[in-house]
Amino acid sequence: MDEKGFSFTPMAFLIMIPILLIAISFSGIVNEINTISQIAIGGDVTYTAANNIIIAIEKGSKDSGRRAAYLATRQVIDQEAVVPKVPNPFFATGASQTFMKNIIIDAINNNTVYTCKKIQEETGRQIYINNILVDDYTAKPFTTSQITIDQSDPYSFNIKMTQGFNVTVIQNGQNSTIRTPPISTTVSLEGLEDPYIWVNSKDRQSNIIYKYPYYTSQFQEYHFDDQIYAIKLENLAKCINGTDNPSGITPRPYYFTDTNGLSFFDRLEGRNSSIQPTYTRMSTFVVGDPLREEPGYLAGMSCVDHEYFTGVQGPNTITITNSADGSTYTVMDYGSQGWSSVVFRLSNNYMTQFGLSNSYTFTP
Secondary structure, three states: OOOOOOOOOOHHHHHHHHHHHHHHHHHHHHHHHHHHHHHHHHHHHHHHHHHHHHHHHHHHHHHHHHHHHHHHHHHHHHHHHHHOOOOOOOOOOOOHHHHHHHHHHHHHHHHHHHHHHHHHHHHHHHEEEEEEEEOOOOOOOHHHHOOEEEEEEOOOOEEEEEEEEEEEEEEEOEEEEOOOOOOEEEEOOOOOEEEHHHHHHHOOOOEEOOOOOOOOOOOOOOOOEEEEEOOOEHHHHHHHHOOOOOOOOEOOEEEEEEEEEHHHHHHHOOOOOOOHHHOOEEEEEOOOOOOOOOOOOOEEOOHHHHOOOOEEEEEOEEEEEEEEOOEEEEOOOOOOOOOOOEEOEOOHHHHHHOOOOOOEEOOO
């Protein structure tokens, strides 16, 4: 019986039990929903923070990687130019990559700190990377040991953070952590000056790294003699002329994939033979004859850059005979029209590698 005199039968009491249980549990459900919401919101902020940090690392890697490569070339060229001359700073194996890594990691750290500070200001949370609180520029969440530099082709390099890292977001004692995936960024080397050519040419011949566009990697074909003209072969002439002569001085020949050539890092470190994987190597042609006045110079050297500067003879020349009048033209190594007096010469190895013949016939 209740306070108003109503009496409850056993059946009525049983009917009311589920209602009472629902009422008792409802406050617990609300609390649990609030907890789940907080976890969801916290997780979302953590995911957003981690994603923004990854973007900051990728951007920092790409921008600083290009800048580091440029500064490395200037380091070699500028020190060679001072009087008295300062030796190449990168003679030690891997020294050029160490130089670049230091520049890259500074940029990655600065970009990451800036990103974390912005997220913390906007959300009121604290952000830790690998248990390091990142709230000012004294924080150095990453070190050079966490990044690698490698190449998968001659004309670019990859900056990799192969091991993920923990991003932890904390607010009011609650924390959420995400483990990031490996991060990789590719940086182009095209458009940079080649210090190897500049340092070794003595008369300071400048060459810019641009990829020869007619090489087919699938068949490893250079297509230097696809077309024959009265005074030149195409696309050999295009490769020699390269980027034309924007400086008004000389053509700047293209670079071509060459397993016997030198990688970008070999060139920085002043090597005449490569210590890098074969797929990272490239060569170019030396136009003119920049060593002709050097003591001990031997005439008739190969026009392939690393052979020219190491004195490898180029006994092979290419002649084109006009079938109409029998006139013969010897291919020159300077400009697509051959308006230099320097004969284009190749070693036996490169005549075979390029698939070239010593003589061609032009039929008008």
